[in-house]
Amino acid sequence: MNRALAAALAALALLLAGCAPSPDDGVLIEDAWVREAPPGARALAGYLQLRNRSDAPLALLFANSDAFDRIELHQTLHDDGRMRMVEVDHVPLPPGETVVFAPGGLHLMLFAPRAPLQDGDAVMIELTFSDGTARDLRFEVRDVRDRR
Amino acid sequence: MNLPRAHLLIVAAALLAAVAGFLVFRDAPPAAPTQQAVTLLPEPRPLPAFTLLDQHGAPIDEQALTGRWQLMFFGFTHCPDICPMTLQTLAAVRGRFDGPDQPGVVFVSIDPARDGPEMLGDYLAYYDPDIIGITGAEAAVAAFARALGVAVVMGEADAHGHYAVDHTTAVFLVDPQGRLAGLFRLPHRVDAMARDLERLLGARG
Numbered sequence A: 001m002n003r004a005l006a007a008a009l010a011a012l013a014l015l016l017a018g019c020a021p022s023p024d025d026g027v028l029i030e031d032a033w034v035r036e037a038p039p040g041a042r043a044l045a046g047y048l049q050l051r052n053r054s055d056a057p058l059a060l061l062f063a064n065s066d067a068f069d070r071i072e073l074h075q076t077l078h079d080d081g082r083m084r085m086v087e088v089d090h091v092p093l094p095p096g097e098t099v100v101f102a103p104g105g106l107h108l109m110l111f112a113p114r115a116p117l118q119d120g121d122a123v124m125i126e127l128t129f130s131d132g133t134a135r136d137l138r139f140e141v142r143d144v145r146d147r148r
Numbered sequence B: 001m002n003l004p005r006a007h008l009l010i011v012a013a014a015l016l017a018a019v020a021g022f023l024v025f026r027d028a029p030p031a032a033p034t035q036q037a038v039t040l041l042p043e044p045r046p047l048p049a050f051t052l053l054d055q056h057g058a059p060i061d062e063q064a065l066t067g068r069w070q071l072m073f074f075g076f077t078h079c080p081d082i083c084p085m086t087l088q089t090l091a092a093v094r095g096r097f098d099g100p101d102q103p104g105v106v107f108v109s110i111d112p113a114r115d116g117p118e119m120l121g122d123y124l125a126y127y128d129p130d131i132i133g134i135t136g137a138e139a140a141v142a143a144f145a146r147a148l149g150v151a152v153v154m155g156e157a158d159a160h161g162h163y164a165v166d167h168t169t170a171v172f173l174v175d176p177q178g179r180l181a182g183l184f185r186l187p188h189r190v191d192a193m194a195r196d197l198e199r200l201l202g203a204r205g
Ligand SMILES: [Cu+2]
Pocket: A074, A075, A085, A107, A108, A109, B080, B081
């Protein structure tokens, strides 16, 4: 009986280990989403969180997608009561840190969607990192309007 | 026997303090009620006169902004990050009020070359069809913005012809007489803005 239990536990442990992301996975990406935009909008914004789990500095270099004409890495800056969006060449990902792309700050600037995008849709965006790896990532389109 | 009892007392005191702290902070208001988000002008001053176009392509002038409080801000539709946030905030503030007290929301495009009436109409209707959109001839829009002290810097177009427009983040408060009464600087919070408007509505009535 005890042996059967031990075997079952061992199997469970193996299963759990298989599900968990491996620790040397490089960059962990979470909460990737695109803000649903008004119909006809020519530019959308994408957000995500990137955690560099390696010991080495990394950087996000590019984003590409068949769903858009082109994508730029943007940062919204506020200074002196003014707002401006600037393109950044790359986004540094220091080891052990999480870099957050969120409204009012870093965003993927998504130009000219090829098809209308609505809440619940998903788009694939490929991210290229400084270590030469690329990841194809699913971004969920979300309507984040305040519904009263 | 003495030591554990002392420990027990310390634990009990800490628990008591934690509970007391919880009760005090739970009942504290989230912000002091006197704190204002709006910066009021010492004296309201008339809006600069303008003749521009609304999102239906009809002429609109400063007379259209009378009769109720208005929240006016400057933006452009190729601005997918911060402009939607501001529009959502203002639409939510508006939603806190009913009837004649309900403030209007005015979005002035500082990129009229790309934001024609139709484009602007589709964009604004997504947030609230009652938002007043203003566009028009580039020079006329620029003159209106300048007269309000709105700094607008057109970015240089990149290889794809795309450009961004730097612009002020302040939301202008227009009173029912159509005068500039004050402004809301960042951060724009629905609760704080609605509370200030409520106070202004009360002071008037
Ligand atoms: Cu941008």
